[in-house]
Amino acid sequence: MVDSTGHDDEQVQLEDKEPTRRAIWCHLALFLWLGGFHVNTVVAVVCLANIRSAWAITLLAVWIALMFIPVQYESTLGDFVAKFISKYAPKYFPITVVFEDKASFDPNGCYVIAAEPHSVLPIGLIALAPQSGFLPFTKLRALASTAVFWTPIVRHIWSWLGLVPVSRRNFSELLESGYSCVLVPGGVQECLYMESDREVVFLKNRYGFVKVAIEAGAAVVPSFCFGQTNIYHWWKPSGEWYNQMSRKIRFTPLVFWGRFGGPVPFQKPMYYVVGKPIHVTKNPSPTREEIAAVHGQFVKAVEELFEKHKAAAGFKDTSLYVY
Numbered sequence: 374m375v376d377s378t379g380h381d382d383e384q385v386q387l388e389d390k391e392p393t394r395r396a397i398w399c400h401l402a403l404f405l406w407l408g409g410f411h412v413n414t415v416v417a418v419v420c421l422a423n424i425r426s427a428w429a430i431t432l433l434a435v436w437i438a439l440m441f442i443p444v445q446y447e448s449t450l451g452d453f454v455a456k457f458i459s460k461y462a463p464k465y466f467p468i469t470v471v472f473e474d475k476a477s478f479d480p481n482g483c484y485v486i487a488a489e490p491h492s493v494l495p496i497g498l499i500a501l502a503p504q505s506g507f508l509p510f511t512k513l514r515a516l517a518s519t520a521v522f523w524t525p526i527v528r529h530i531w532s533w534l535g536l537v538p539v540s541r542r543n544f545s546e547l548l549e550s551g552y553s554c555v556l557v558p559g560g561v562q563e564c565l566y567m568e569s570d571r572e573v574v575f576l577k578n579r580y581g582f583v584k585v586a587i588e589a590g591a592a593v594v595p596s597f598c599f600g601q602t603n604i605y606h607w608w609k610p611s612g613e614w615y616n617q618m619s620r621k622i623r624f625t626p627l628v629f630w631g632r633f634g635g636p637v638p639f640q641k642p643m644y645y646v647v648g649k650p651i652h653v654t655k656n657p658s659p660t661r662e663e664i665a666a667v668h669g670q671f672v673k674a675v676e677e678l679f680e681k682h683k684a685a686a687g688f689k690d691t692s693l694y695v696y
Contacts, residue, residue, distance in 0.1 A: 395464065402461035403637050405454065406534075407496065409527035411636040416525075439525035444532040451533035458534065459504035466604070468500040468643045470507045471682070477649055478509050483591040484553040484650060485582060488598065489574045489675055491563040493605040493629045497598035497643050501555050503535040508647075514547050515555040520624040541585065548589035558582050564609070564625035565616055572602060572679070572693045576672050583668045590655025593667060595648040595674040599686035604638035605629045644686035648678050 416436055423429035445451065478484070486508070488498055499505065503513045516539035522528045537543050539556060547554050557563075559575035566573045586593050609615070609627035619625040631638040651670050656663065672695060679693045 395461070398457075398461045399465035400637060402458045403465055406458045406462055406499070406530060407494070407638070408636040409524065409530060412526060413524060436525050440523055440528070444529050446532055446535065448533070451529075454530065455502070455504045455533040455535070458530070459499060459502045462496075462499045463505065465640060466600075466638075466643050468497060468645055470500050470645045470647065472647045473678075474649045475509060475647075480509050480511055481551075482510070482553070483548055483551055483589065484510065484594050485548070485586045485591050486553065486555040486594045486596055486647070487558050487582060487671060487675075488555055488596045489557065489559060489576070490567075490572055490598070490602065491557045491559050491561060491575075492567065492598075492601045493564070493607050493627070495557050495598070495601065496604070496638065497601045497645050498555060498557075499534075500643075500645050501596075501647075508553070510553045512550075512552045513555070514552050516544060518561055518624055520561075520622070541581070544582070544585050545589065548585065548591050553591070556582060561625045562620065564627060565619060566694075566696055567602070567607075567609075569602070572688075572691055573696065574675065574693065575696045576675070577696060580664050580668050583671065584659060584664050587653045587656050587659040587663060587667060590653065592650035592652045593671050594650050595671055595678055596646060597648075597675060597678045597682070598643055598645045599683065599688050600641055600643040603641050604643070605631050606639075642687075644682070646678050646682045646686075648674050 413436075416432065420429045420433040420436070424433075486501060488495060488501070498515060501508055501513075502515070513535065515534075515536045517531060517536045519538040519540070521531055521536070522538045537547070539560075544554060544556070558579045560579075563573060563575040566575060583593060607627050607629040609625070630636075632640070651667060651674065653667055676693060676695065683689055683691060
């Protein structure tokens with residue numbers, strides 16, 4: 374019953390405002406997290422177009438300095454920003470996280486979460502960020518292309534989210550220190566094969582992460598994010614020169630855009646499936662046969678994850694191509 378005080382109407386107004394407020398926070402979180410790439414492009418274009426102006430030279434100098442200023446992972450500002458992004462960014466799409474067997478994970482264990490695919494940006498990984506709390510690990514970091522850590526603003530935000538430059542040394546040291554690591558085995562090279570009408574992973578020759586996992590005795594965990602390929606439109610050049618350049622700089626330059634042509638991705642749901650751990654026997658000097666055996670199990674597990682969950686994720690007519 375609605376009384377004459379208007380309290381029910383007031384309640385309706387408050388409820389209507391909450392989704393709007395949440396949408397604002399989600400968009401802000403996404404811009405903080407992903408907008409740095411576009412901001413860098415704008416700054417570069419503006420500075421170069423006005424290079425004779427003192428203010429442009431000053432801005433460019435400041436921007437270059439941001440490439441070298443050390444970033445502290447654990448800081449008051451960094452912790453606040455990382456928690457804000459981890460809380461609101463996954464809700465924007467939204468991202469659903471599904472574990473095949475969450476009970477099989479030891480909270481104090483050490484794992485290599487091998488995430489596929491890379492897509493334009495592997496932003497589904499935000500659901501696996503240390504601050505999100507979805508993964509049952511007490512110690513967790515992620516590895517990203519070194520190019521990210523030479524990009525002003527982006528390097529700060531992503532470092533606060535727990536990412537470090539991908540290198541064998543960083544990878545091994547983190548595992549030996551008891552950290553579980555999230556990485557994309559296919560790397561940016563998957564972008565060379567990326568297409569909008571199918572899912573692509575570049576795994577057949579990616580043995581390095583398996584070798585490091587065996588050396589540290591860390592279980593390898595297959596995972597796949599459905600829907601990630603569709604959250605951006607993109608354009609990339611073609612030709613062998615482009616492929617060679619991308620491999621040389623360890624980065625795949627392409628043009629991508631989301632809503633209204635900006636950095637905010639399209640609002641399409643993602644479905645993140647985390648498979649069962651593939652346990653390994655620790656061996657400081659694994660043989661090629663041992664590495665190949667675990668690698669084969671991993672590739673097969675990724676294919677099985679895809680086929681098993683693609684219908685529930687809304688991609689029953691999509692095929693997976695393994696290069």
